[in-house]
Amino acid sequence: MQSEKPEKPEKPDKLANPDRFSRQASYQEGLPENSLVGTASSGSISLRRVHCLLCPHNCIINVGRSGVCKTRVNKNGVLYTMAYGNPCSISVDPMEKKPLFHFFPGSGIFSLSTAGCNFRCLNCQNWSISQKAPSDLQYYDMKPQEVVAEALRHKSSNKELHITSSIAFTYTEPTVFFEYMYDIAREAHKQGVKTVMISNGYINRQPLLDLVPYLDAANIDLKCFDDAIYHKLTGGSLQPVLDTLKTLKERGVWLEITNLIIPSLTDDPDMIKAMCEWLAENGFADTPLHFSRFFPTFKLTQLLPTSPECLINSKEIAERAGLKYVYIGNLPYLRGENTHCPKCGKTLVEREGYRVTEMKIETHIDKNFDADAAINDSTGLCGFCGEKIAGVWG
Numbered sequence: 001m002q003s004e005k006p007e008k009p010e011k012p013d014k015l016a017n018p019d020r021f022s023r024q025a026s027y028q029e030g031l032p033e034n035s036l037v038g039t040a041s042s043g044s045i046s047l048r049r050v051h052c053l054l055c056p057h058n059c060i061i062n063v064g065r066s067g068v069c070k071t072r073v074n075k076n077g078v079l080y081t082m083a084y085g086n087p088c089s090i091s092v093d094p095m096e097k098k099p100l101f102h103f104f105p106g107s108g109i110f111s112l113s114t115a116g117c118n119f120r121c122l123n124c125q126n127w128s129i130s131q132k133a134p135s136d137l138q139y140y141d142m143k144p145q146e147v148v149a150e151a152l153r154h155k156s157s158n159k160e161l162h163i164t165s166s167i168a169f170t171y172t173e174p175t176v177f178f179e180y181m182y183d184i185a186r187e188a189h190k191q192g193v194k195t196v197m198i199s200n201g202y203i204n205r206q207p208l209l210d211l212v213p214y215l216d217a218a219n220i221d222l223k224c225f226d227d228a229i230y231h232k233l234t235g236g237s238l239q240p241v242l243d244t245l246k247t248l249k250e251r252g253v254w255l256e257i258t259n260l261i262i263p264s265l266t267d268d269p270d271m272i273k274a275m276c277e278w279l280a281e282n283g284f285a286d287t288p289l290h291f292s293r294f295f296p297t298f299k300l301t302q303l304l305p306t307s308p309e310c311l312i313n314s315k316e317i318a319e320r321a322g323l324k325y326v327y328i329g330n331l332p333y334l335r336g337e338n339t340h341c342p343k344c345g346k347t348l349v350e351r352e353g354y355r356v357t358e359m360k361i362e363t364h365i366d367k368n369f370d371a372d373a374a375i376n377d378s379t380g381l382c383g384f385c386g387e388k389i390a391g392v393w394g
């Protein structure tokens with residue numbers, strides 16, 4: 001289906017009342033130094049530092065300061081999120097744009113984000129919202145219940161495929177608006193709406209475990225397979241992202257992975273081989289891997305776009321390692337976004353841009369359709385040879 005523009009509510013004036021969107025943050029602890037040091041009369045300073053436990057940065061934040069993500073502020077010794085109910089971007093996107101290719105293909109998904117991110121990617125395409133604090137931008141005023149109501153209003157209806165409602169936490173990094181995402185996801189599940197997280201995977205295990213019961217699918221950016229490059233490119237590190245992949249997989253969240261190939265940074269064939277072998281050896285052979293073409297942007301405008309040869313070579317490396325569903329994105333003429341049966345090789349899903357034009361996967365659409373069961377079973381069969389095709393096909 002075509003992407004449909006939601007009727008957006010009015011954005012209130014910038015900085016109208018930012019505290020209205022403030023909530024006490026989850027996953028924090030006061031530090032032992034929290035007690036007052038000295039007295040007001042002696043001129044000593046109260047440290048009242050807090051430790052944020054939400055993501056692997058594990059920021060220690062002084063009074064009046066925010067963490068790396070710019071959404072969490074220490075107010076007098078207690079950590080608050082400033083990203084709750086104030087999305088700066090909302091839209092209805094094609095599911096293929098996330099990208100999610102094995103999860104209700106061809107449907108539309110209500111998508112939103114607040115400002116802020118816990119990464120500092122040199123190649124960020126959304127830097128104008130991700131590298132800002134929520135109070136720096138105009139925002140919509142949308143409580144979790146209103147987000148779910150909007151998603152239901154924009155229910156995707158594609159007679160050839162399925163009917164569903166879904167919400168994506170995307171554009172910036174949803175971990176940094178965790179409480180908002182969590183409350184939306186809980187409300188969504190109460191009303192039968194699917195939820196999707198498009199994330200850098202940089203989140204601590206406990207918050208992720210708390211979220212996954214209300215999460216249906218995720219696409220995680222695996223930026224590269226080298227910790228030093230990870231740090232240089234994003235400010236984060238590799239191992240926590242690998243841990244997130246494992247947790248999502250073990251908890252039954254439908255998972256796809258994106259790897260952007262950036263010339264001179266993440267295009268080393270040996271590194272790509274090591275990444276793909278790790279994925280195959282750790283139970284991700286059925287997990288779609290999206291190699292994505294880089295275009296010069298933000299702080300990497302001096303680089304060239306990824307060459308088609310590099311992308312094709314990377315796909316071959318991944319398939320040799322045993323990965324069954326490998327895609328090439330951002331290079332339309334290659335037709336690298338079609339889904340093929342790993343057994344008979346026939347084309348099962350044809351895509352033109354973000355549109356699904358043909359689908360040859362047998363699903364539960366006609367009788368007794370139960371999306372929850374589909375998620376558990378990952379059911380879908382090749383329309384030619386009957387091979388089981390991993391995914392949530394609707």
Ligand code: SF4
Nearest residue numbers: 052055058059067069
């Ligand atoms: S969520 Fe933000 S404040 Fe908390 S540890 Fe991560 S970057 Fe720091």
